[in-house]
Amino acid sequence: MLRAARLGIERGGVPLLQGLDLTLEAGAALILRGPNGIGKTSLLRVLAGLQPPMEGQLEAAPAAYAGHRDGVKPTLTVAENLFFWAETYGGSVPDALWEAFDLGRLRGRPGGALSAGQTRRLGLARLAVTGRRLLLLDEPTVSLDAASVARFADWLRAHLAGGGAAIVATHVALGLEAPELDLAPFRALAGARGGSDEAFL
């Protein structure tokens, strides 16, 4: 589902990670660990195809990416937000989804009137309507309460059991039986070459 060899990651012309080898099969998950600024977000953005890798090879199935911001439109209702993404991905919104993310009571509420945790739940529910197997999750549990974290972990376990795969950058224990990858040993050396032309711009 995902295979990367000797991957190098840069952000804003500064090399962050080097020599990273990753493989992920269907049904598996990988937890990314590492201190702030190590390059977890940049790595996920590269895997999602939002930025090119600095070096190395990357083969990845199309992924559903969830970043720090949820892409929730404040003037559209929860249902309108979700149906928009479902239509964009050519999928549908299964009825069980409202229950799984506890959004049923919020269907008609405008996105701008949601709390931070509710907005995040909506952002995570979007993953379910994409129909994509590979999930790239960047701090998915930020601003979720304990019950919502447990609910999301349940959904994620079901997704993995159904042949999905996930790479999760998180500081919170999700209760997943998944290997952890500490990114600290892959920190790029100070003199590593930057892969961007931004250095001289």
Next chain:
Amino acid sequence: MRALVLRDLRIAMRAGGGFGLGLAFFLIVVVLVPFGVGPERTVLARIAPGILWVAALLAALLSLDRIFALDHEDGSLALLATAPLPLEAAALAKALAHWITTGLPLTLAAPALGILLDLPGPAYGPLTLSLLAGTPALSLIGTFGAAVTVGNRRGGLLLSLLVLPLYVPVLIFGADGVRRAAEGLDPATPLLLVAGLSLGCLAALPFAAAAALRVNLR
């Protein structure tokens, strides 16, 4: 792509969405002109084609920075970029939604404002036609400009500086078509050139906008 157009239209219609803002601006600019140049009807009739076109251009400019900036701020742009919809199609959908909320109302309102400027009778048809043919180019060029400046705080002024010079050919031929009709000449050639400009923009600029978005999303 249909979903994106419908979403943008829906957002534009909701509170604070900015629908009608460009139209109101167009109205006010055109109404202000007689106050500035005086009520002499011969002068007004002569400058009416140019005034109407410049005002339409500025009104279209007004809402350009919303095309991608809001989607970039709330993260939808990155999510759209990872969606199955190609970014080229997303840029085209954005331009279409901008045209429906700005260019189309301007086109429909322009004849009414022509009366305020005492535009000669034979020029009303060509005025509507030239705006109908030219405003898609304004939206497409604007979408490209918005894609180039997305993620740039205070990008609005930069966007205007970037986009206005690109509007010059559309303005020249659009206004010239109306002027010719007002003087009783055949307006067909400039109108066809405006339509050609719009079609050229339609063919090329969604790709340019998508390329600019990809760079800005890195």
